[in-house]
Amino acid sequence: MGSKPNALAKEMTTRRSGFWAQYFYFFMSLLIAATVVYGFSHTIDHNLIGRSPHPPFVLYIHAIVFPAWIVFFIMQSALIRSHNVRLHRRLGKFGVGLAVAIVVVGALTATSMARFEQKDPFNSAAFLVVQVMDLSSFTVPFALAIYWRKRPEFHRRLMLIASCALADAAFGRFPALPLVFSPVGVDALICLGVIRDFIVERRVHKVYLYALPIPIICQIAAMQTFIHASPWWMSVANRILR
DSSP: OTHHHHHHHHHHHHHHHHHHHHTHHHHHHHHHHHHHHHHHTTTHIIIIISOSSOOOTHHHHHHHHHHHHHHHHHHHHHHHHTTOHHHHHHHHHHHHHHHHHHHHHHHHHHHHHHHHOSSSGGGSTTTHHHHHHHHHHHHHHHHHHHHTTTOHHHHHHHHHHHHHHTTHHHHTTOTTSOGGGHHHHHHHHHHHHHHHHHHHHSSOOHHHHHHTHHHHHHHHHHHHHHHHTOHHHHHHHHHHTO
16 A cells, blocks of 8 residues: 555656656746746837837847747747757857857947946946946856857756856846846746756756856856945946947
């Protein structure tokens, strides 16, 4: 009689770990998309569509390129889930181009908007340090993901981390979340990957051992620099904005 409950518990554990093993990255792509849609839904009307005077044109390009990455990430996750690895790899070349566009357009948008409206805390010279952190938090994991593209266990985690980094701006627009705590939302998304590893593999992959502590230190440093408008950074930012 005692073996039946044990077998049932084991079956339930297997099902639970099966979800985390098979559907986790696809689920995360949808969660990131939901986060971005929710966050920007609070500002897109008066910051992009109905704004007067009209913002720099690069902001409209930004509004296309960044969501395109989220769609791309969902598509790539779905292809892996459906075992269509060949198409996934072919689309990877497009992903490299899209990632480069994100960095270039992101940098141009940050500087253009800072020149356009410096009264807005999202678009001040001091806030540029946060935007540099966001772009770096995307660029470095993505570059490493490309370098380790033939090592799936590294590649998939690094791609997830890079995509999570793009959600920082969305968390910053959550009504109940203070701007300075927006990076916590990004860290929470990445922590789901840590939880997934605990459940499925009973250990944390080495990618997360570096990908959490280092960005957290950078986030704290960037936010402190922004909040206090550190003179050294203001000097750098003002030179960039000339």
